[in-house]
Amino acid sequence: DAGITQSPRYKITETGRQVTLMCHQTWSHSYMFWYRQDLGHGLRLIYYSAAADITDKGEVSDGYVVSRSKTENFPLTLESATRSQTSVYFCASSSGLVLGAFFGQGTRLTVV
Amino acid sequence: KNEVEQSPQNLTAQEGEFITINCSYSVGISALHWLQQHPGGGIVSLFMLSSGKKKHGRLIATINIQEKHSSLHITASHPRDSAVYICAVAGWTGNQFYFGTGTSLTVIP
Numbered sequence: 263d264a265g266i267t268q269s270p271r272y273k274i275t276e277t278g279r280q281v282t283l284m285c286h287q288t289w290s291h292s293y294m295f296w297y298r299q300d301l302g303h304g305l306r307l308i309y310y311s312a313a314a315d316i317t318d319k320g321e322v323s324d325g326y327v328v329s330r331s332k333t334e335n336f337p338l339t340l341e342s343a344t345r346s347q348t349s350v351y352f353c354a355s356s357s358g359l360v361l362g363a364f365f366g367q368g369t370r371l372t373v374v
Numbered sequence: 375k376n377e378v379e380q381s382p383q384n385l386t387a388q389e390g391e392f393i394t395i396n397c398s399y400s401v402g403i404s405a406l407h408w409l410q411q412h413p414g415g416g417i418v419s420l421f422m423l424s425s426g427k428k429k430h431g432r433l434i435a436t437i438n439i440q441e442k443h444s445s446l447h448i449t450a451s452h453p454r455d456s457a458v459y460i461c462a463v464a465g466w467t468g469n470q471f472y473f474g475t476g477t478s479l480t481v482i483p
Binding site: 350363 | 378409415416417418419422460462471473474475476
């Protein structure tokens with residue numbers, strides 16, 4: 263199916279564990295983005311990628327790592343999860359440098 | 375500091391009413407976006423504006439670059455319009471994206 267999909271939709275993990283959130287898009291959009299959404303803060307950019315092998319930090323990148331070896335995939339890794347990383351994470355993609363014309367359904371991550 | 379401020383934070387309207395949501399921003403922008411987030415959490419991009427006005431169905435978005443202000447209007451509101459509406463602005467580099475905290479709209483039949 264065409265679109266942008268995130269997995270898993272829900273995840274509970276323990277403090278200190280490494281967690282990877284997956285994002286896959288089928289449009290061959292060059293730009294992909296990761297955001298987190300928290301009450302009182304709205305959406306905040308974590309990382310974005312302009313093309314395969316090109317990534318750049320956003321406002322809240324500390325504690326996160328991304329990679330983009332293929333255009334269609336943009337995984338987000340929490341190297342050592344902390345409770346402050348409990349959030350809803352959204353992946354998005356677009357053909358141009360806009361904030362993301364198409365959003366995934368989100369991943370709700372809880373760090374206990 | 376918040377680069378993007380929205381008002382009101384919460385809005386309840388009767389079906390059929392004309393609705394306005396406001397967005398003010400404090401940074402230079404290349405574009406402004408309006409997003410809709412449904413109760414299930416999915417986010418849909420409604421408009422991208424760099425000047426003037428855009429219309430899509432019952433939704434109208436305007437922007438005044440000099441005033442650093444945008445409005446989203448919904449005409450003849452319907453319960454299915456109930457959602458959170460988010461204003462976001464994009465700066466001139468790839469990592470300059472700022473979001474408002476959203477306006478929660480409830481339309482009562």
